[in-house]
Amino acid sequence: MERSTIVRVHEGLHARPATRFVKLAKGFESDVEVVKDGKAVSAKSSVKLMLLAVKENQEVTIRANGADAIEALEALIGYLENPKAGLDDEDQPATGTAQEAMAASAVQAAPGVADAAGSLRGVAASEGVAIGPAFAHFPPEIAGQGRMLQADEIAGEIDRFRAAVSAVQARMDRTLAQDSLSAGDRGIIAALRDIAADDSLTGEAERLIKGGTDAVSAVITAASTIAADFNAVDDHYLNARADDVHAVGRQICLVLLGQDDVSLEHIPEGAILIADDIGAWDLARAPLKRIGGVICGHGGATSHIAIIARSHGIPAVLGLGQQVHALRTASQVALDGNSGQVIVDPDEATRVDFAGRVEAAAKERAGLTAFKTVTPKLANGTVIEIAANIGSLEEIEAALEAGAMGVGLFRTELLFMRHMHLPSEDMQAETYAALAKAFAPHPVIVRTLDIGGDKPIAGIEFPDEENPFLGWRGIRMCLDRPDIFKRQLRALLRAAVHGNIKVMLPMVADISEVRQTRVLVAECAAELQAEGVAHAAFDLGVMIETPAAVLIAPALAKEVSFFSIGTNDLTQYIMAADRLNPTVAKLNDVTNPAVMSAIELTARAGVAAGIMVGMCGEAAGRPDLIPIFVKMGLTELSMSPASIQRAKKTVAGMAAEGSA
Ligand code: PEP
Ligand code: MG
Secondary structure, eight states, rough: EEEEEEEESTSSSSSHHHHHHHHHHHHHEEEEEEEEEEEEETTTTHHHHHHHTOOOOOOEEEEEEEEEEHHHHHHHHHHHHOTTOEEEOOOOOSSSSSHTTTTOOOOOOOOEESSSTTEEEEEEOOOOEEEEEEEOOOOOOOOOOOBBBOOHHHHHHHHHHHHHHHHHHHHHHHHHTTTTTOHHHHHHHEEEHHHHHHHHHHHHHHHHTTTTTTHHHHHHHHHHHHHHHHSSSOOOOHEEEEEEEOHHHHHHHHHHTTTTOOOOOOOOOTTTEEEOOOOHHHHHSHHHHEEEEEEEESSOOOOOHHHHHHHHTOOOEOGGGGGGGTTTTSSSSEEEEETEEESSOHHHHHHHHHHHHHHHHHHHHHHHHHGTTTTOOOOOBOOOOOEEEEEEEGGHHHHHHOOOOOOEEETTTHHHHHHSSSHHHHHHHHHHHHHHHHHHSEEEEEOOOOOOSSSSSTOOOOOOOGGGGGGSOOOHHHHOOOOOOOOOOHHHHHGGGEEEEEESSSSSOSSSHHHHHHHHHHHHHHHHHHHHHOOOOOOOEEEEOOOHHTHHHHHHTTOOOOEEEOHHHHHHHHHTTTTTTTTTTTOOOOOOOHHHHHHHEEEHHHHHHTTTEEOOOOGOTTTTTHHHHHHHTTTTEEEEEEEEHHHHHHHHHHHTTTOO
């Protein structure tokens, strides 16, 4: 017996709705299957159901076979068509930063470099300074015994395995019962609990044990197989479930081995957490309020630990590579999340210096929160938009929390770098729409793909280049690959229906790049129109990052709706000083008169043409430079969420002083 329907579950059958659906299905004796695109899976396995990747508004068929098939069909179809009916709070989909943060996969950073003795340098991933006792967190790798079981051992091994699974479920239930758990953390743990309770992992492990594999090896193999399936789905939320499967597998193995996990639960107040990497399960349970700072071998500015650290205001230095192991025996550590410096067992003078900086930062933070809701205006009434630079949906909450008046730069690279394949139009449209909705009515400026020979991504062949920063990157690559570019433009046109989306092009050096983009945008809009897909026009702007763009700014200003000055690249190109090369770091200075003149020329051209001039390079958040930029005519400054309140205070101060 079967029936088809259109799924009305918001965002489809991902974790919590899948669990709810499975719970319903398990209430019936009948065998029940969900069929999508000819593929059928059991409706009683949330893992299998999630892997089917059923999206909102897709058609599925429910097949039931058994004594209560009619009732089962009615209940399950009823849920898919009207998912809110009869839900209690516990069944609501969990949302929130912590849960969503699991969607981020760590971007491997270049190994750290050693500075002076006792001082290391990694990636500055979350701003702020910290000093405190070192807390080394290096959980041992778990390896299977690699032993074939004798036939008479198998039944006992299965019992041992089942007992371990029950113990892990019970531990998760106890954690879920704690009132102190935040909604986000509850979401993470509930998702793990679902996987532990699902027979995809346990069933596969039991199958392997029956074949003679020891329980630990069986769990490791089963977890890897299921994780690979999650990684293969074109959905960043589901990709993150791979991490969850490994986390659950690890917990089961630890029980089997009779080992305690190295937990972060007992991290002392203000300690500096030192790890090679920090997994989702550890992170979800970590007492983040007690952590003074984070130092990791893995990760970069866009990895999930960086995102969580930034949103909780925890200074972090990541990507130290193998050098992180030198910190295993440290007793005290100081770190600077602005410069990436890590000092092992600092001397007295350094201790005093860091302690003073930590205290000053805390005082400043306390005074800044009042600016969260301020709309900074100049004495003449002009509003200066203080917006956020973000690179993923996980950062939305921190940006809103800081008081961001929209997004001035959404770096779309992370979306492309997280996957083993290029993101689909649907996935991109969903991401951009979620962003637009979160900040509406404020604008969200999405930058089209800015990737080049220095940061390759799966799915695009990059040539070997002598000078990747002067090569095939940003708008150049996009215009040469209209298949990739049009997919992004179509997604942006679709997302523009949901809020105030604006689009800007990186690395523009010639006016033809804007004109060619406009032709492609018009083509995409006509295609969507013909297909009957809802879409809306967006404002198109350019980043001013090349000397060429500065010099043709008056002409460019006639063709676009806004400028956004990318001082990071503009500085390196004006000064001919590689932004990644520490040897020429002195030249890579935005305050050099050459760069400041370029900014002023750009502002003048934009103001004369009556278009908005903003800035999204790092300099936009510098309180010492903000008054200068504002006086040049910039009306939008976009920066890391952590800098927003200070920037609002700076602009408000200008009005109070009557200097603007
Ligand atoms: C810039 O170049 O200033 C900028 C904002 O872009 P990115 O740092 O991503 O190159
Ligand atoms: Mg740039």
